[in-house]
Amino acid sequence: MTTVRGYLQLLGKKPEYAARKATFDLMISEVDRANAIITEFLSLAQTKQTELKSQDLNNILNNLYPHIEADAFTQNKQIRFILGEIPNLELNRSEITQLVLNLTRNGLEAMQERGCLTVKSYVEDCKVVLGIADVGCGIPPENLRKVGTPFFTTKDSGTGLGLAICYKIAESHNAKIDIDSSFRGTTFSISFPIPVVPQKA
Ligand SMILES: Nc1ncnc2c1ncn2[C@@H]1O[C@H](COP(=O)(O)OP(=O)(O)O)[C@@H](O)[C@H]1O
Ligand SMILES: [Mg+2]
Incomplete structure (x- = not known):
């Protein structure tokens, strides 16, 4: 996911994609969202006994x-x-x-x-x-x-x-x-x- 995000950022900065900036921004924000969902979901799935x-x-x-x-x-x-x-x-x-x-x-x-x-x-x-x-x-x-x-x-x-x-x-x-x-x-x-x-x- 970090790789996908990194390449999107890199490609998005290239002059030939200047006209597609909004599309690249959207793709990056969707990768971030997927990442947030996975992180939250993993914390939900964690079964380790909580230390109090x-x-x-x-x-x-x-x-x-x-x-x-x-x-x-x-x-x-x-x-x-x-x-x-x-x-x-x-x-x-x-x-x-x-x-x-x-x-x-x-x-x-x-x-x-x-x-x-x-x-x-x-x-x-x-x-x-x-x-x-x-x-x-x-x-x-x-x-x-x-x-x-x-x-x-x-x-x-x-x-x-x-x-x-x-x-x-x-x-x-x-x-x-x-x-x-x-x-x-x-x-x-x-x-x-x-x-x-x-x-x-
Ligand atoms: N304080 C609140 N006032 C009104 N609706 C709420 C409140 N807290 C939660 N909800 C409702 O419960 C849903 C689920 O909340 P949550 O599990 O935090 O997910 P999310 O915030 O991502 O939608 C919300 O989408 C909303 O409809
Ligand atoms: Mg919420």
């Missing part, structure tokens, strides 16, 4: 703040972080990073310009909840059952793999994903079990 470590979810979220803010900024949208006091959780940092980015990307993509995406963390019913709420178009009831099925997408250039990966990551963390959606927006709530601290005898 006790850590602070808020710390992972705070580290992602600049990244999500930049995504929001380029789309002319807002973000808001409301991080509560939560206990450490058993987490795999890179998987949680992936989950948060997939969900925030979807949330941003669902909203009109100037819409605000809210990322929260809080404790509820003995669980730590990560909430990602947008004020976007919502998910129609007939699609609610389908989201998370690999390759289900309503976007022209979507892969339909983002949520499938989120469900897999939630499973490896014994976490549960709830979706609350209406025409006013969508909230994804991921509830993580709070680890039991071993009691001294």
Whole structure:
């Protein structure tokens, strides 16, 4: 794939193909898209046991703040972080990073310009909840059952793999994903079990 992309780039720069620049750009962007799909699909197919470590979810979220803010900024949208006091959780940092980015990307993509995406963390019913709420178009009831099925997408250039990966990551963390959606927006709530601290005898 790298070779194909490299040759397309090289040939596309030759003067005899100057008139076909748009075609070359399209071919390159399609190679990039195929590459993104394969990379995501492979991460979905990975069966290796996830390594979990006790850590602070808020710390992972705070580290992602600049990244999500930049995504929001380029789309002319807002973000808001409301991080509560939560206990450490058993987490795999890179998987949680992936989950948060997939969900925030979807949330941003669902909203009109100037819409605000809210990322929260809080404790509820003995669980730590990560909430990602947008004020976007919502998910129609007939699609609610389908989201998370690999390759289900309503976007022209979507892969339909983002949520499938989120469900897999939630499973490896014994976490549960709830979706609350209406025409006013969508909230994804991921509830993580709070680890039991071993009691001294
Ligand atoms: N926050 C959201 N608001 C509205 N629709 C959403 C949201 N998140 C996911 N969806 C719907 O679920 C589909 C699948 O999402 P995803 O698996 O991330 O794939 P993709 O983003 O590539 O389409 C999206 O195409 C969209 O229809
Ligand atoms: Mg997505």
